[in-house]
Amino acid sequence: MPASKRNAFYAQSGGVSAVINASAAGVIETARKHRNRIGKVYAGRHGIIGALTEDLIDTSKESARTIAGLKYTPGGAFGSARYKLKGLDKNRAEYERLIEVFRAHDIGYFFYNGGNDSMDTAHKVAQIGASLGYPVTCIGVPKTVDNDLPHTDCCPGFGSVAKYVAVSTREAALDVASMARTSTKVFVLEVMGRHAGWIAAAGGLAGSKPGDAPHIILFPEVPFAEQKFLERVQQCVNDYGYCVVVVSEGTRTPDGKFLAEAGTKDAFGHTQLGGVGPEIAGIVKRSLGYKYHWAVADYLQRSARHIASKVDVQQAYAVGKAAVEFALKGMDAVMPTIVRRSARPYKWSIGHVPLAQVANQEKMVPPEYITKDGFGITEACRGYLQPLIAGEDYPPYQGGLPAYVQIKGVPVPRKLNKPFVV
Amino acid sequence: MPASKRNAFYAQSGGVSAVINASAAGVIETARKHRNRIGKVYAGRHGIIGALTEDLIDTSKESARTIAGLKYTPGGAFGSARYKLKGLDKNRAEYERLIEVFRAHDIGYFFYNGGNDSMDTAHKVAQIGASLGYPVTCIGVPKTVDNDLPHTDCCPGFGSVAKYVAVSTREAALDVASMARTSTKVFVLEVMGRHAGWIAAAGGLAGSKPGDAPHIILFPEVPFAEQKFLERVQQCVNDYGYCVVVVSEGTRTPDGKFLAEAGTKDAFGHTQLGGVGPEIAGIVKRSLGYKYHWAVADYLQRSARHIASKVDVQQAYAVGKAAVEFALKGMDAVMPTIVRRSARPYKWSIGHVPLAQVANQEKMVPPEYITKDGFGITEACRGYLQPLIAGEDYPPYQGGLPAYVQIKGVPVPRKLNKPFVV
16 A cells, blocks of 8 residues: 655755766656655755755756756756754754754655765654654665765766776876876876775776876875885886876875875965875975976866766666665665676676665775785776776767756745744 | 879877877878878877987888777877977077988978977978978978967867866866855866967856856956956855856966966975966965865866867868878978868868968967956857867777777887987
């Protein structure tokens, strides 16, 4: 016997990705196929803030074409937020407000699309809803370019960043190799990954044989050994004529300080704004004198839908779809996971894990994925990463540019007369 | 009556691009079609240095498949060089050495693939060959991502950088827009263009209606007015919630100094290594306090063959092909140009211009292409730029990565017993 028909709330959380909207499409399209069970899908304008402020977007006003277009549109179409709800004990009012809004709009399903923090929040909402006598089915939808969620083989969003970094490293290396005789000898690419080095590791896919770039990868998991690093740079320039370095923004000194915050100041005494990329380039320049270039990919890497991984797009959609299906099966406080069924050929399916097990945990690059010298990835790591960047899934183009969609974003009429300041 | 059969010399010069190898393919494939007139095509290993040091690559040892693969392989497959030959009066020995090597290898055609400086060199070689009684047909093959060569509608290499910058700006802007409520409000993308702002201008294509990113473009052609800039940033954040800035590396202060060299030092007293991107972000942060992010695309932008403009690839190939055809027609000391036959629909053909007219000139973004406030591009500029990024021309992929080709690079046996130190 089907449960009564209730509305759903979907929110994007934290840093966005090239495929988070594909998860949104998975949620919304799947919900639309079950109109007998799920009424409308409301999205939070700017994530959870939209719920707290009762600023909901009625996704039923978006055409099927727009929702399908989300599969190839990067960024967070409904707006995301870096807003962490505190613990239940510290800010019970926020959770109560969420439930109040949910109750006002007859929201019985909460799909929260984010990383570790968001899974924690979804878990807490599940708990408080029950304790307030307003049960809400809470399903986490995994998303993080950092690939640091536990209990899932990988995280939607990561494969596309990984592909961007691997492709960009391969391309830039061809450039450097051709110029090295008379010009740039050392090229440094700074990539994301504040705590885990998965994105930096993906740079390693650019090379396929010894001597190929990148010659050095710097991981947050490996304390930066300056002398050993410089020796390797010099050796690469001697052996290959040039050296390509992929450095994670989270690379730290042996005493645990971020290299990017190494305390350099500009002429006005302000802390230097440069990232770890220019910092590493500076270390090379000062010690070895090589001509260098550096690039900081920043948001370009996580929004590069034009070079998204097909596998990543499929998985992002699949976890959104599964989240709705799990909810309809009566599951609660779980997160769909990616399960690797086979490595070669790569086969995956969707599993699930209780939110309680995911919340606030981080999965680092394990030692067996990093070469003994600390500067490269092992074959095991390559075997893990490679399937995640497989396949291309180009967006449609118009006039030379990707024809990304934009939502109308029609607001749901407010029902509460209480403003809530976040 | 056909001229006697002589060999050709091809060299890549200066900064490489995503499509310079397409020009190489145009030269080599066209030469192969005229085996009765042109013997072998020798390429300089690392450009003109390969000629000076008699380090020539025999391209006849490369398969048809490899040469065809150059059409989709970025970087300089034969190696390029930042090596400017001095004036004839200052270093006649270098020019004489070039002619000596050409004579030893029966080289009757010189195809020089580069920018302003290279056109100047090709022109001088034409002159000295004649004066030394060893006439060499010298044809320039235009290449520069900076798009600053005169007498041609555009320069091969530019269209692909323009597309990369426009696509990346559009994508990153979607990211920023979704995060702006609680996080980054100002995003700065630094792009190439030390003297001319064409690449920065291309960022303007990312937006299609008022309010779209980029909200501010900073050109080398417009002196940086800090106060006016800050007011505009603030206005954008107020109006749209965020502000996206595309800044050319060549942006200068009103007194003509590069912003990137604004004199900031690190804690050790070294000149700061940051580019203009972090510098601009720092100005925003200090004055307005907004949370910011910045990216420096550096080599990624000019090597991004994965998102090359189809028009650019076609034009790069066409100028290589035309160079050979011009030589066979008996033309000398000319450069093929791109001629815009029609704007809508875009139609182009190949023309030519004497090298003497190209040498050492730079084409800046004209005032009528920059909006009155100095922060944007006009419709005229958009009309000029848009056709140049049209069409996609994806490389083949293998295992999730572009399957770029690598030459064998078989050396031509040396005939001279005189080493030459460059």
